[in-house]
Amino acid sequence: MSTNTWFSALKKSAVAIAGAVTIVGLASPAAAAPPPSSDGVQPQVVGGTRAAQGEFPWMVRLSMGCGGALYTPQIVLTAAHCVSRTGANTSITATLGVVDLQSSSAIKIKSTYVHRSPTYDTSTGGDWALIKLASPATGIPTLKIATTKAYDNGTFDIAGWGGAREGGAQQRYLLKAQVPFVSDASCKASGGSYSGLISSAEICAGFPQGGVDTCQGDSGGPMFRKDNNGEWVEVGIVSWGEGCARAGKPGVYTEVSTFATAIAAAAARL
Structure with a gap:
């Protein structure tokens, strides 16, 4: 299309x-x-x-209004169309560890870098991206x-x-x-x-x-x-x-x- x-x-x-x-x-x-x-x-x-609470502990909410899953303790897997490009990026906040986004127990970690699939929006597809966090999300399982x-x-x-x-x-x-x-x-x-x-x-x-x-x-x-x-x-x-x-x-x-x-x-x- x-x-x-x-x-x-x-x-x-x-x-x-x-x-x-x-x-x-x-x-x-x-x-x-x-x-x-x-x-x-x-x-x-x-x-x-x-x-x-704790049913899907690796679920992540991203501050630009997207979701994601914790792939490693310090990397979130999300969609390429949620980010603009590959490169340094400290503007994204990941919220983890809660089902209620207003919970005082929420863990919030800033991003440091984004990798956007190089094949995104091509004939081969690839709507995925990785967001590196400033620190590991300690104690949270990965998916x-x-x-x-x-x-x-x-x-x-x-x-x-x-x-x-x-x-x-x-x-x-x-x-x-x-x-x-x-x-x-x-x-x-x-x-x-x-x-x-x-x-x-x-x-x-x-x-x-x-x-x-x-x-x-x-x-x-x-x-x-x-x-x-x-x-x-x-x-x-x-x-x-x-x-x-x-x-x-x-x-x-x-x-x-x-x-x-x-x-x-x-x-x-x-």
Whole structure:
């Protein structure tokens, strides 16, 4: 697809869509709305559920309004479209260790450097970036990444502090939901921007009827599942989609396994 069309479908950061990050006190607890029940009645709380403290300890909130996951104690993995370029950068604050962004227990660490995927916005794809922190996030577990396509299927978990509905405000509390894998063929058949899906670099997930999805402000956050050892592994990075939770319009994620070697190499140089 064209660059302009693709950019308009990004799960943009809060800053990109609103000019500033707005945290809502007790907003609807949903990373995305669940599908309607068979009788057409929506659940009482539209959306997923709040994550428990410590449930996904490697989740990171970035001050430009994106999400991320702690890849090493001092490096956050996020989306390339959340940052502008590779180079020294001390303007980003990472918030870690809490589900409530207003908690007095939150750990806040400034960035020192950003590495943006050199293949981002090219025909080979690569919507990923690394943010080096000024100091290690001591005592916080990291999230390993998928190095093979073995886990690019099944049901995935998603989490973030982004909007609970399309165009909605950012959330105070970390919210979670689950979405099923969508094949490349089905994803491309959604039409529009999806016809330009880069099969080797992107992975889709969502319900045919919509209702569950990541949304604006969730960019850069992980899509993850358990591996064969029962450990969490990151298989996707929130990238783009047409709107949020629309029927027939799944979420599109950077396929982490495709870029695992490049990610590891870049991290080793930071």
